[in-house]
Amino acid sequence: MxxxxxxxxxxxxxxxxxxxxxxxxxxxxxxxxxxxxxxxxxxxxxxxxxxxxxxxxxxxxxxxxxxxxxxxxxxxxxxxxxxxxxxxxxxxxxxxxxxxxxxxQNRMINIHPALLPAYRGLHTHERALQDGVKIHGCTVHFVVPAMDEGPIIAQAAVPVLDEDTPDSLGKRVLEQEHKIYPLALQLVAQGRLTIDGNRVKSGSGASVAPLIVS
Structure with a gap:
């Protein structure tokens, strides 16, 4: 092995x-x-x-x-x-x-509770609800000096429901964080990714497909 x-x-x-x-x-x-x-x-x-x-x-x-x-x-x-x-x-x-x-560089990754590049920083769920977006989610990305920037490895999206609060929306996003972070770590550890500018691609040259949850 x-x-x-x-x-x-x-x-x-x-x-x-x-x-x-x-x-x-x-x-x-x-x-x-x-x-x-x-x-x-x-x-x-x-x-x-x-x-x-x-x-x-x-x-x-x-x-x-x-x-x-x-x-x-x-x-x-x-x-x-x-x-x-x-x-x-x-x-x-x-x-x-x-x-x-x-x-x-290229050996440190982070997970953020929003669909970057939207909602960098804190209080992402509150801000998403205030803006009335219909889709929210989470992102795993390579770390660069600027906060919550860097090439994106994987994303997961959840619908924003009419009755959502920051807590209920955050709970659903967190469930997806727990799924995509191990997936992203697996891809990075396998050496299957390349970085082209600000894009992350698989070994086949295609962009890594995000995990979208309906």
């Missing part, structure tokens, strides 16, 4: 997307191994889930560092110790410096 890519998942809270990645990676033929779960918050609930599943965990409290560069130096040291090859951001609520992002 081909050696699986050693992957770190960064979280700041309960890490529900981290949980979906861990469960998917338990399959023996999954091309990535979740080798480390790292949080900037020592009290993050997701650390317990990871530890209970036999995965190494680390807490690097950003509040004790003088700046982002010092914080990231400690993070990088841990990544080196654990021989990490790929990073998944899963609700990691810290902006990373351009230098750190460049070091992990």
């Amino acid at each position: 081909t050696q699986r890519l050693r992957t770190a998942v960064f979280i700041s809270g309960r890490g529900s997307n981290m949980q979906s990645l861990i469960l998917a990676a338990r399959a023996p033929d999954f091309p990535a191994e979740i080798a480390l779960v790292l949080s900037n918050r020592p009290d993050a609930a997701g650390l317990r889930f990871a530890a209970d599943h036999g995965i190494a965990t680390a807490a690097v409290d950003h509040k004790i560092y003088a700046g982002r560069e010092a914080f990231e130096a400690s993070v990088q040291a841990l990544l080196d110790v654990h021989r990490i090859e790929l990073i998944c951001l899963a609700g990691f609520m810290r902006l990373l410096t351009a230098g750190f992002v460049a070091r992990w």
Whole structure:
């Protein structure tokens, strides 16, 4: 069997997307191994889930560092110790410096609760409802220095219902996040993707098809 890519998942809270990645990676033929779960918050609930599943965990409290560069130096040291090859951001609520992002170019992915390039940033479900859109969803993308930008790997869409609230819409979007994040990690770890400008293509040269949910 081909050696699986050693992957770190960064979280700041309960890490529900981290949980979906861990469960998917338990399959023996999954091309990535979740080798480390790292949080900037020592009290993050997701650390317990990871530890209970036999995965190494680390807490690097950003509040004790003088700046982002010092914080990231400690993070990088841990990544080196654990021989990490790929990073998944899963609700990691810290902006990373351009230098750190460049070091992990095309080896760090993120999931965002909106159909990028729409609704970058926070409060995506509230903003979608305020704008009256009929389709909302989530996106997995490669990380670049600009927030919530970068080549898109996969997307999933859900209809916006008349009776939706931010909570009900967010719950349906989260269900799709749990499906497409493992899929995106699988594609990246298999080396099946190429980046052409801001487009992600499969090995056949075709754009990666999004997962659309009706």
